[in-house]
Amino acid sequence: MSLDSLLDHGLPFNPAPNQESRNSLAEKPHEPTLEVRSVPKATITQQDVLIFLRTLPAESIDLIITDPAYSGMNQHLLLGRGRIVGNYQEKGENRWFEEFHDTPENYGQFLSECKRVLKNDRHLFLMFDSFSMLSLGAMVRDFFNVKNIITWDKVNIGMGHYFRRQTEFILFASKGKRPVTRRDIPDIWKNQKDLPAVLSDAKDR
Numbered sequence: 383m384s385l386d387s388l389l390d391h392g393l394p395f396n397p398a399p400n401q402e403s404r405n406s407l408a409e410k411p412h413e414p415t416l417e418v419r420s421v422p423k424a425t426i427t428q429q430d431v432l433i434f435l436r437t438l439p440a441e442s443i444d445l446i447i448t449d450p451a452y453s454g455m456n457q458h459l460l461l462g463r464g465r466i467v468g469n470y471q472e473k474g475e476n477r478w479f480e481e482f483h484d485t486p487e488n489y490g491q492f493l494s495e496c497k498r499v500l501k502n503d504r505h506l507f508l509m510f511d512s513f514s515m516l517s518l519g520a521m522v523r524d525f526f527n528v529k530n531i532i533t534w535d536k537v538n539i540g541m542g543h544y545f546r547r548q549t550e551f552i553l554f555a556s557k558g559k560r561p562v563t564r565r566d567i568p569d570i571w572k573n574q575k576d577l578p579a580v581l582s583d584a585k586d587r
Contacts (some may be wrong), residue, residue, distance in 0.1 A: 405420075432488075435495035443499045449509040450484055450492065489518050493525040503558040510551045519553060535572045536555035 427434060431450075496506065506526055510519055515531075522528055532552040540547040552571075 385424065414537060432491055432495060435492075435499055438499045439502045440498050442502070443506055444501060444523065445507075446496055446500055447507045450489075450495070450514075484514060484518060486518070486521065489521055490524075493521060497525045500557045504556065505560060505562040506553075507532075508553045508557045510553060511547075512551070513552050514555075522553055522555055525556055528553060528555045528560075530554045530569055533570045535570055537572060 497522055500506065508522060534550045534552055536548055536550065538548070
């Protein structure tokens with residue numbers, strides 16, 4: 383469900399805190415979650431990711447699928463006419479929250495928390511664009527066993543400066559050893575039919 387859909391349902395929106403306020407907010411009780419009734423068995427929480435992860439018990443998560451913000455991509459948007467995500471709020475648009483700055487320091491903290499909360503012998507799917515894959519992808523090996531890089535073919539062409547984008551990358555890794563149950567899934571995904579087969583590996587056998 384998109385952020386616009388959440389707001390249309392009358393759910394409150396709290397912008398993410400900046401880096402300076404993370405330490406003080408981490409000491410406060412966990413904020414109430416936002417339950418979305420239209421999504422069965424799902425709870426959506428809007429909160430700074432590092433603060434949220436610190437509230438979770440160690441080894442309590444079966445599967446992590448995450449699409450962190452790509453602050454590196456915004457630097458390249460300056461070459462064209464694209465708008466920078468972090469500047470939307472300056473135009474009075476309150477539906478946008480502060481960008482997660484994927485510096486090596488922040489990313490290291492993020493990956494460390496992901497490793498802590500993920501159960502042993504479980505999987506991680508981490509999405510990258512081409513810029514962040516080059517600058518930050520190698521860090522994942524310090525925390526997880528990297529197994530493969532999946533190419534997500536979005537079919538429809540997107541924006542781009544030199545070549546227009548049609549793909550995104552998903553780094554597939556594990557904490558410990560956990561084989562996949564199916565061997566017929568390719569490393570190029572083109573539509574949603576591949577996703578249920580992959581996620582079925584997250585279930586306890």
